[in-house]
Amino acid sequence: VSEAPSPLTTITFLSDYGLDDEFVGVVRSVLRSIARHAEVVDLTHGIPPHDVRAGALCLARAAQYLNPGVVLAVVDPGVGTERRAIAVEVGGGQSYLVGPDNGLLAPAVSMVGGADRAVALTNEAYQLPAPGPTFAGRDVFAPAAAHLANGVDLYELGDPVDPMTLLPGVLPVPSPTADGLAAEVLWVDRYGNAQLNVGADDLDGWGDRVGLRWGTDERRTARRAGAYDDLRGGDVGLVVDSYGLESVVVPRGSAAATLGLAAGDEVHLVRYDDDEPGSDGVVVPVELQRRR
Amino acid sequence: VSEAPSPLTTITFLSDYGLDDEFVGVVRSVLRSIARHAEVVDLTHGIPPHDVRAGALCLARAAQYLNPGVVLAVVDPGVGTERRAIAVEVGGGQSYLVGPDNGLLAPAVSMVGGADRAVALTNEAYQLPAPGPTFAGRDVFAPAAAHLANGVDLYELGDPVDPMTLLPGVLPVPSPTADGLAAEVLWVDRYGNAQLNVGADDLDGWGDRVGLRWGTDERRTARRAGAYDDLRGGDVGLVVDSYGLESVVVPRGSAAATLGLAAGDEVHLVRYDDDEPGSDGVVVPVELQRRR
Amino acid sequence: VSEAPSPLTTITFLSDYGLDDEFVGVVRSVLRSIARHAEVVDLTHGIPPHDVRAGALCLARAAQYLNPGVVLAVVDPGVGTERRAIAVEVGGGQSYLVGPDNGLLAPAVSMVGGADRAVALTNEAYQLPAPGPTFAGRDVFAPAAAHLANGVDLYELGDPVDPMTLLPGVLPVPSPTADGLAAEVLWVDRYGNAQLNVGADDLDGWGDRVGLRWGTDERRTARRAGAYDDLRGGDVGLVVDSYGLESVVVPRGSAAATLGLAAGDEVHLVRYDDDEPGSDGVVVPVELQRRR
Numbered sequence: 007v008s009e010a011p012s013p014l015t016t017i018t019f020l021s022d023y024g025l026d027d028e029f030v031g032v033v034r035s036v037l038r039s040i041a042r043h044a045e046v047v048d049l050t051h052g053i054p055p056h057d058v059r060a061g062a063l064c065l066a067r068a069a070q071y072l073n074p075g076v077v078l079a080v081v082d083p084g085v086g087t088e089r090r091a092i093a094v095e096v097g098g099g100q101s102y103l104v105g106p107d108n109g110l111l112a113p114a115v116s117m118v119g120g121a122d123r124a125v126a127l128t129n130e131a132y133q134l135p136a137p138g139p140t141f142a143g144r145d146v147f148a149p150a151a152a153h154l155a156n157g158v159d160l161y162e163l164g165d166p167v168d169p170m171t172l173l174p175g176v177l178p179v180p181s182p183t184a185d186g187l188a189a190e191v192l193w194v195d196r197y198g199n200a201q202l203n204v205g206a207d208d209l210d211g212w213g214d215r216v217g218l219r220w221g222t223d224e225r226r227t228a229r230r231a232g233a234y235d236d237l238r239g240g241d242v243g244l245v246v247d248s249y250g251l252e253s254v255v256v257p258r259g260s261a262a263a264t265l266g267l268a269a270g271d272e273v274h275l276v277r278y279d280d281d282e283p284g285s286d287g288v289v290v291p292v293e294l295q296r297r298r
Numbered sequence: 299v300s301e302a303p304s305p306l307t308t309i310t311f312l313s314d315y316g317l318d319d320e321f322v323g324v325v326r327s328v329l330r331s332i333a334r335h336a337e338v339v340d341l342t343h344g345i346p347p348h349d350v351r352a353g354a355l356c357l358a359r360a361a362q363y364l365n366p367g368v369v370l371a372v373v374d375p376g377v378g379t380e381r382r383a384i385a386v387e388v389g390g391g392q393s394y395l396v397g398p399d400n401g402l403l404a405p406a407v408s409m410v411g412g413a414d415r416a417v418a419l420t421n422e423a424y425q426l427p428a429p430g431p432t433f434a435g436r437d438v439f440a441p442a443a444a445h446l447a448n449g450v451d452l453y454e455l456g457d458p459v460d461p462m463t464l465l466p467g468v469l470p471v472p473s474p475t476a477d478g479l480a481a482e483v484l485w486v487d488r489y490g491n492a493q494l495n496v497g498a499d500d501l502d503g504w505g506d507r508v509g510l511r512w513g514t515d516e517r518r519t520a521r522r523a524g525a526y527d528d529l530r531g532g533d534v535g536l537v538v539d540s541y542g543l544e545s546v547v548v549p550r551g552s553a554a555a556t557l558g559l560a561a562g563d564e565v566h567l568v569r570y571d572d573d574e575p576g577s578d579g580v581v582v583p584v585e586l587q588r589r590r
Numbered sequence: 591v592s593e594a595p596s597p598l599t600t601i602t603f604l605s606d607y608g609l610d611d612e613f614v615g616v617v618r619s620v621l622r623s624i625a626r627h628a629e630v631v632d633l634t635h636g637i638p639p640h641d642v643r644a645g646a647l648c649l650a651r652a653a654q655y656l657n658p659g660v661v662l663a664v665v666d667p668g669v670g671t672e673r674r675a676i677a678v679e680v681g682g683g684q685s686y687l688v689g690p691d692n693g694l695l696a697p698a699v700s701m702v703g704g705a706d707r708a709v710a711l712t713n714e715a716y717q718l719p720a721p722g723p724t725f726a727g728r729d730v731f732a733p734a735a736a737h738l739a740n741g742v743d744l745y746e747l748g749d750p751v752d753p754m755t756l757l758p759g760v761l762p763v764p765s766p767t768a769d770g771l772a773a774e775v776l777w778v779d780r781y782g783n784a785q786l787n788v789g790a791d792d793l794d795g796w797g798d799r800v801g802l803r804w805g806t807d808e809r810r811t812a813r814r815a816g817a818y819d820d821l822r823g824g825d826v827g828l829v830v831d832s833y834g835l836e837s838v839v840v841p842r843g844s845a846a847a848t849l850g851l852a853a854g855d856e857v858h859l860v861r862y863d864d865d866e867p868g869s870d871g872v873v874v875p876v877e878l879q880r881r882r
Contacts, residue, residue: 022488038339321780429831
């Protein structure tokens, strides 16, 4: 302790708290009461309630853009039960992630090189006294994040945990099929774009048109395009999105609403042998207007 | 004026402005233009439009966690009429609350020990010129909050007001009945938990099961539990929430949606004489699945 | 470079990103990674997706209240196409506006005195490498805004553009009719107030009551009032709003919902010759209750 570690100046905060209640404001007040110097950057609080998978994917998408410091992430359907509250050190102490041990943090931890050290947040000296057991964000996670931002050593916060025992996240990978790839919708964004778990290079050598099959018996042909507005009205497109993943889009409209796609849905991508329209017997391009 | 008061560094901001319009951003810009040094912490702007009671309860729930400084609270259906705009000093000048005199501030003021001094915000030298009378948050309340954060004395902002004349808030208390308590839903949070105006100690000596009666003829038996996930699917639970109040919950679901409860609804709690299932003739535990 | 320009301390941020995805948080992280000293003030992110007109009007309403510095505005349906990304200097270098050249910035630029200089953001040295072309807010606009806040000269960011060639915004003006004014709903706010493109002085000499005609055959008489609560239940009012424009209101209710008005709707204002009730044969005052 001859030399205090330099404090971390950014706390990035993600949750499923929404913004209609005072949860986010109370957590920010707690953070500020302990770590006045730190700036809190809200990543989002619009994760659907209890949707750990959506929170984990959101955190992973953002990970490479976040400021070094502390990430506070709370999507915690098991609050008050046996699930562990944890803090994880990454990047040789450059950053920490704080949250429940339910897979929420795992994809982001993995993206930044894996965990160096981890603890269960068991030291009540670094927690707020709780009138009830249900607001761990306020009483357990926020104080831990703020103390880490102040330079408190990770091992002060509780019992060391073997990072290998942390609950892994589930990132679905596409699987090859006889005529293409079985993919999954990872995320539907505000504009209705449906991001697939398919990287641009997974479609290397495919043509300009790709068949889509989903649901009971839905079929469309998607045009691969560089930008939303390169598509014409009525088109369904496949665009490499800002995270490098293939996304199903409809120009100036919601692909999710138009096609009936939601996060978690399976989508089969069918590779066309050549690019002649109609050369594929299975997937027939149909104008949007005519389907309706 | 030989020694300037030290400026306050936090302005906590609550309103019913929502986040879709520019109201919050404009108020924050005004705060920043006057009190550059102060950090604004948004408590929430999701109070339902004009719902003074919801805003007052939200502020009271959060009060003990807020940073010392200025609280700016605007839920103001009477803007532009005779209702007073006020600022209230609490905690011996440690904090101030600024808002309309319509009961919005009263429960929080009471929770932190009552008002020391109060003024009506009548000094136009500390207001913005207004093109119209309807945005007092921007033109009257925000400037007052920012000037208080700068160390301007309360009495500079307008005419002193006897704190006893401020409109009191209404915090409903449960009333005893022949077989239990008549309670009220104070708040339904994002997860659908329905907070009652019943403290944990109000149920001292009650058993593990409590009857609920509400609406025209709705009845259920609730199990008292320590955490949401201690309940089984189909259960209705009573959990002491993070504010120390009894909350009606459904594990991994919305109690409000399942049971048809909303803020302000009356709920009767029926005390069971013993804990034998079925010993109470009035309230029969029924599996959720079988009711539907 | 003998004397560095003093950095700008405020970045005001408006978008149609919503708050449910991580877009806003990622952009703020990028801003902070480049311009640590600057504070970001969110104006709103609730502009309807791709609604350039709504974003432009919002920015214009707020313009006079914003802190000097950089305005980052992103409503960008043409992202990834030929539309230019631009930065505009106003007020002799006191402020900059950064966004797409699609009319979004134009009304605000005009309100603060017009553009001094402008550039197309073509210098990739001041951009982030992009995995895909669709998140210009993160990869192009945010870095430009942050570098401007750091004092980088506008012309470093790309090719100079003649401000006269920037896409103008469209601010509809009311037009006189035989019996009054043809107006338009500019904006419906959270409370359901419908702001018209009619200034208070456009109604100079009109009486206390004004006829409204809209839709196929809808007619009501509005009472002009100083504040919402000066109206009685069932009234429709015309109130000069906080921006100095006439707004159609219903006391403690939503005028938009009650009357079926939306942004962009045409509304005819009919001038009454005198104020005797019923003196006008066309517009008959009807109690709200009796219409329903």
